[in-house]
Amino acid sequence: MIRIQSLSTFYGNIQALRGVSLHVDDGEIVTLLGANGAGKTSLLNTICGLVNSRSGTVNFGEKDITNTSPEKIVKLGISQVPEGRQLFSELSVKENLIMGAYQHYRKRKKEVYNHLEQIFHIFPILKERQEQQAGTLSGGEQQMLAIGRALMSRPKLLLLDEPSMGLAPKIVSEIFKIITDLREQQKTTILLVEQNAHVALKVADRGYILETGRIVLQGSSEELLENKEIKRAYLGRGYKEVWE
Amino acid sequence: MIKDSSYKKHIPTVILAIILIIYPFASGNNYHINVMTLVGLYTMIVVGLNLLMGYAGQISLGHAGFFGIGAYCSGLLNVKMGLPPWISAIIAIIFTAGIAYFIGIPTLKLKGHYLAMATLGFGEVVHVILSKMDWLTDNPDGLADIKPFGLFGIKFDSSFVMGQYFMAWIIAVAILVISMNITNSRVGRAFKAIHGSETAASSMGVNIAKYKVQVFVLSAVYAAVAGCLYAHFRQFIAPSIFQLHTSITLVTMVVIGGQGNIWGAVLGTVLLTWLPEWLTVAEEYDIMFYGILLMVVMIFMPDGLVGRLTTLFHRLWSRFSPRTQAEENG
Numbered sequence: 001m002i003r004i005q006s007l008s009t010f011y012g013n014i015q016a017l018r019g020v021s022l023h024v025d026d027g028e029i030v031t032l033l034g035a036n037g038a039g040k041t042s043l044l045n046t047i048c049g050l051v052n053s054r055s056g057t058v059n060f061g062e063k064d065i066t067n068t069s070p071e072k073i074v075k076l077g078i079s080q081v082p083e084g085r086q087l088f089s090e091l092s093v094k095e096n097l098i099m100g101a102y103q104h105y106r107k108r109k110k111e112v113y114n115h116l117e118q119i120f121h122i123f124p125i126l127k128e129r130q131e132q133q134a135g136t137l138s139g140g141e142q143q144m145l146a147i148g149r150a151l152m153s154r155p156k157l158l159l160l161d162e163p164s165m166g167l168a169p170k171i172v173s174e175i176f177k178i179i180t181d182l183r184e185q186q187k188t189t190i191l192l193v194e195q196n197a198h199v200a201l202k203v204a205d206r207g208y209i210l211e212t213g214r215i216v217l218q219g220s221s222e223e224l225l226e227n228k229e230i231k232r233a234y235l236g237r238g239y240k241e242v243w244e
Numbered sequence: 245m246i247k248d249s250s251y252k253k254h255i256p257t258v259i260l261a262i263i264l265i266i267y268p269f270a271s272g273n274n275y276h277i278n279v280m281t282l283v284g285l286y287t288m289i290v291v292g293l294n295l296l297m298g299y300a301g302q303i304s305l306g307h308a309g310f311f312g313i314g315a316y317c318s319g320l321l322n323v324k325m326g327l328p329p330w331i332s333a334i335i336a337i338i339f340t341a342g343i344a345y346f347i348g349i350p351t352l353k354l355k356g357h358y359l360a361m362a363t364l365g366f367g368e369v370v371h372v373i374l375s376k377m378d379w380l381t382d383n384p385d386g387l388a389d390i391k392p393f394g395l396f397g398i399k400f401d402s403s404f405v406m407g408q409y410f411m412a413w414i415i416a417v418a419i420l421v422i423s424m425n426i427t428n429s430r431v432g433r434a435f436k437a438i439h440g441s442e443t444a445a446s447s448m449g450v451n452i453a454k455y456k457v458q459v460f461v462l463s464a465v466y467a468a469v470a471g472c473l474y475a476h477f478r479q480f481i482a483p484s485i486f487q488l489h490t491s492i493t494l495v496t497m498v499v500i501g502g503q504g505n506i507w508g509a510v511l512g513t514v515l516l517t518w519l520p521e522w523l524t525v526a527e528e529y530d531i532m533f534y535g536i537l538l539m540v541v542m543i544f545m546p547d548g549l550v551g552r553l554t555t556l557f558h559r560l561w562s563r564f565s566p567r568t569q570a571e572e573n574g
Contacts, residue, residue: 048447074449082447088440090504091433099437103449105430153449 001026001157001189002047002078007056009039009046016042018213019056024157024191029183031192031200031221033234034210040193041083043210044159048080049073060157075103079155083162083193085146089135093126096134096145100152112152119148122178140171147178157189158182164196172196176203197234201225209234256507257421264413274405281405281477283517284412285470288419290497290509292463295423297495298503299432300459301439302352303360305491306367310464312374312486313340314471319390319481320380329393333472337465344464345457352456367491374483386482393476401479408477415473419466424506435459436504489531496534500541502548511550 006019016039024030034040045051047058049070057066060076068076079100088096097119098105101112120127123144129137134145143163150158160179164172180203182188194200201207201221209217209230217227224230268277289307296302318336321327327335351362378384392401393411400407426432434455437445446452475481493516501512516534523533545552 050443050446069451070446071449071451074447080447082441082444086441086444088437088444090436090440095433095436099433099445099448099450102430102434102437149448 001028001061002191003059004043004047005057005059007043007046007053007058009042009051009053011042011051016213017046017053017056020210020213020215021056022208022215022218024189027183027187027189028206029179029190029192029204031194031197031204031207032210033194033197033200033207033224035195037212038210039213040210041161042213044080044161044191044193047073047159048078071103074153077154077156078159079150079153079157080159081146081150081161081163084165085142087134087137087142087145087149089133091134092131093134093137093145094130096149097126097152100149101154103153115152115154119151122151122181123148139167140174143167143171143175144178147175151182151186151188155188157191160190160192162193162195164194164199172199179203197224197230253424257417257424260420260510261417264417268406268409277405277409279517279521281409281412283513284409284416285474286494286497286513286517287416287510288470289463289467289494290501290513291416291419291423291506292466293494294498294501294503294506294509295426295435296459296463297498298505298508299427299435299439300456302456302460303356303495304363304460304463305360305488305495306363306365306370307463307467307494308486308488308490309367309370310340310344310467311471311474311490312370312483313343314468315475315481315486316374316377316387316471317468318472319387319475322391322476323387323389324380329391329472329476333393333469333476336472337468340468340471341461341465344461348457348460348464349453352453352460364488364491367488371483371487374486377483386480387475388480390475390479390481392479400477402477412473412477415469419469420506420510427506431455439504493534496538500537500548502550502552505548505550508548508550512548515549 001024003023005021007017007021008015008019009017020039020043022030022032032040032043042051046053049068049072052067057064059065060078063076065073065076088099091099094116097116098112101115105112120130125141126145126148129141134142137145147160147163163175163179167175176199179190179192183190192200192204201224204221206220207218207224208215209224217224217230219227225235267280271277289311293304293307296304314336317339318329318332321332321335322329325332347366351359351366354362381387392399394400398404398407400411402408427435434445434450437448437450438452438455442452497512497516498509499512500515501510502508519533523529541548547555
């Protein structure tokens with residue numbers, strides 16, 4: 001579905017991505033793990049066209065979408081759930097969702113409202129709260145709204161940026177349950193960026209490890225869960241063994 | 245509200261219209277009617293500035309500049325080239341829109357303080373140019389002998405107080421209604437989204453740069469409309485009104501009335517235009533008073549007067565109707 005080849009992105013003189021290559025196949029959930037500042041968000045922003053890359057290519061399906069404008073990327077079927085949710089806190093829950101279908105709203109209003117009902121079906125809590133201002137929702141509800149908003153554009157590929165951030169473990173497992181359901185029911189392909197390696201590898205098929213702008217490791221989730229280095233650095237296990 | 249077909253939303257507009265129609269007859273004082281005409285002109289600018297600040301989250305400390313460009317452009321075309329006021333006004337509005345477009349494209353890439361400084365700089369440049377224009381106006385004090393608007397042989401000059409009053413307010417209410425429709429539309433949501441989070445808005449596919457420039461141009465057009473009316477009503481314009489002091493007063497009107505609320509623009513304008521009239525005793529200190537007012541509003545009612553009053557109203561309402569309260573809690 002998406003294939004990224006030796007992508008390099010700079011912020012001024014600071015290099016955020018150093019030749020990153022990865023791919024996500026149709027119907028897969030792929031996770032991208034890494035610590036703070038590893039370049040995870042930079043990668044998503046480069047895919048979405050929010051930041052331009054200096055070299056490398058991004059192919060979506062057959063199409064080369066390197067450095068395409070964000071509007072066109074959304075139209076092609078890539079949608080991002082940004083880090084820290086970034087809701088429009090002044091707008092109501094319903095308006096936030098409608099914003100998600102911004103590109104379709106003018107021409108296909110009816111379709112958008114139908115789709116809104118589907119989103120309410122996936123997240124019943126959002127239906128209850130639809131007239132409330134988005135800023136007044138709890139953390140978990142806000143994350144659901146952020147995901148719902150991204151789904152409103154009917155993406156083929158959903159990019160999730162740290163959906164577990166700042167949420168209680170119980171809510172995190174609820175959110176991840178929804179993520180797996182999405183793949184099964186809506187056939188959405190997902191690229192999941194996480195710091196919480198344990199939860200992410202449980203739902204993902206494959207994973208990549210990003211460190212200081214480079215992919216240092218890749219493999220199936222099972223392999224990664226068993227990898228000693230991962231266990232030490234990302235899962236907090238076997239810490240002593242390695243160092244002694 | 246996404247679908248708001250109820251008649252309720254028209255109630256405030258109708259009430260305002262009734263008050264505006266009754267006012268000049270009830271007042272009967274030409275001076276007071278003239279002040280209200282000025283309120284009408286400022287309302288146009290403040291409504292536009294409110295769209296820019298309260299909805300799209302940008303700031304402009306240079307809107308007196310657009311007000312001035314509109315006024316001078318229309319005035320000069322009329323006096324120097326002899327164009328009829330209506331034609332010169334239309335050209336002036338288009339010209340101002342063009343300038344706003346070219347200023348807006350680079351300027352609106354800036355954020356926060358930088359944007360404030362850039363627009364402030366623009367406003368001052370306009371003021372300096374207008375001040376040095378005496379070679380063109382033949383008069384160091386300003387531009388005189390501007391012709392009044394004429395309609396079916398009636399001249400809207402300064403002796404026709406009622407005519408100017410109604411002309412100003414009909415246009416102001418039209419601008420108000422247009423702006424309200426914009427805020428309730430897809431475009432209005434896009435503005436609010438940009439205000440909420442630029443990153444998220446652009447990942448939804450909102451073309452941020454385009455919308456920012458659009459709303460900036462729209463607010464400049466409103467200011468230019470007010471400028472043209474001002475020039476042809478007063479028939480004399482001087483650069484002194486088109487400077488930073490006015491820009492700041494305009495921003496204060498937006499903030500005190502309530503950012504992100506079109507009605508706030510009206511209330512803020514009425515209040516701040518009348519205040520100096522009431523404060524004639526302490527004339528020298530009016531700027532100090534504005535400052536204090538601005539501080540009090542920012543600290544105690546960041547949503548502005550209208551925002552505050554709406555909350556109070558809702559609170560009272562739920563107190564006196566226990567059923568709605570139960571619904572809210574349930």
